[in-house]
Amino acid sequence: MANPGGKRRLKEAMAGYAFMSPVILILGCFLLLPILYAIFLSLHKVNLLGHVSYKFTGTANFERMIDDPRLWIALRNTAKYALIVVPCQTFLALVLAAILNMKLRFRNFFRVAYYLPTVTSSAVLVLIFMWIYNRNGLLNYLLEAVGLPTYNWLGDPTVALFGIMIMNIWSTAPLFMVIYLAALQDIPDSLYEAAEIDGANAWQKFWRITVPQLQPVTFYVLVMGIIGTFQLFDQSYIFSGGSGGPNNATLTMVLLIYQYAFKNMDMGYASALAFMLAVVIMLITLVQRLIFKEDKAN
Template identity: 70%
Template sequence: MFEIIRKKRNVKSNLIEDFAGYMFMMPTILVLGTFVVLPILWAVFLSLHKVQLLGSIEYQFVGLRNFTRLIEDERVWIALKNTVEYVAIVVPSQTVLALILAVTLNSGIRGKNWWRVLYFLPTVTSSAVLTLIFMWIYNTNGLLNDFLAFIGLPTYNWLGDPAVALKGIMLMNIWSTAPFYMVIYLAALQDIPRSLYEAASLDGANDWQQFIHITIPILKPVTFFVVTMGVIGTFQLFDQSYIFSNGTGGPNNATLTVVLLIYQAVFRNLQMGYAAAIAFLLAAVIVVVTLIQRQFFGGEKI
């Protein structure tokens, strides 16, 4: 009898604890459900329908037609190519630059606090403002062409030449985003025990050998985080491309990105279903690239 009563009390206690746990989780569940799960389900619904926005809103089921249209749409492949090229150049460049800046600031140079502030200024500046400033720099009669002419190098039509338009956005974003990741690297560098470097010095390792065999391996989890965040951010390139091309993705689709294409599908062509299909294509590419990075950097050890 007492054993049965004890078991009932344990069951009741467990139910109360479970209920309390779910109550503590409820705010997070509501936020994730409202802003993550429901939008994803709604996007799935839209991708399977043709949406009529003019007049009364109507939904016509078209199955996988929006996804098959992706294969036939040349602009999708141009946008994907531009975005992949942008990611492949910007992410490694900003990562290496951020690490170099962090190591430099961590080396005990004079006035390092002022240098930190100076380096970090582009990160806290509005992306739209930075883009307008660089448009002025890239202008045919702008500062960059004046400098190139002064040192005897050929000038470019940075805003109008399809061969260099995307490169101009790359340069701007490498310069403006590297300081953010520099701060992350700097925090990680300051957590590395000095005793490791002292022991390596006693064994005869020079600064370069210490950097390769101590700093780089210890920073591997941080590098995985930096590269992952960089890939996700660069795949979502929109505002700079929009401002540079006035929303067209020009010249000659040279600055057309996947997110800009989604914007055009929704707000110019009123094709919400097709835009949702493009968004799922972008999400799939980001997931695949992130998984590849995880294998390369050993992200499972974080």
């Protein structure tokens, strides 16, 4: 005899999957299949010119990374960029959010004004900062006006990457500021009132109440910041004209992947690099998660 309960559960499951099918199809076509295809490409030598062909090479593309000097330069630049930009933008976002959470005059105006760089096109921001850093740009004009020597900011390998860092800190911190600002609204005023009764000053309230209460948000901001910095491409591409110069100073991992894929037409090796970058980002995220869990437990 058929089980009526089992039939009902089967119908409910089929109805649920029917409702989810559009999302499953979209994610499958535009997320899962590209990932699988990239893994497939990373194990092959691909010829895209003329007759498309695939030659299985196993782990040759991954072994090739060890002897690729430009890969290590790109990794060093990207790691250096992330180590400086992520803490700076996180700290600046937290400070701005704490200030704009106070009862200030024209508070809403400053919130909108600080957020404007985030909604500005990345390409436009790069062009503005290139004009500022140019030999005849605003920065050298101001230096010359006060009697200081001018500098070739875009042509010096020692400072070119720092120019991109400053631009990104200025343009991304407001986005995380809004996230922190929303989280600050949820901290109960009673915690601060109790701390005041106990004699806590402003710094103690910030360090002992605000920062711990914002820990989940800080974890999110750090993870998104690291993912964003490791995916740096457009700013570096426009600054260097796609070369990663001067002298590979602005060469990043994603720009290197682009060069191998679309300039050298070495799609197999580029896919292997992309897969390696994804693994690095996942490992860093897992380490952050473990650190934050340990801090929470303590």
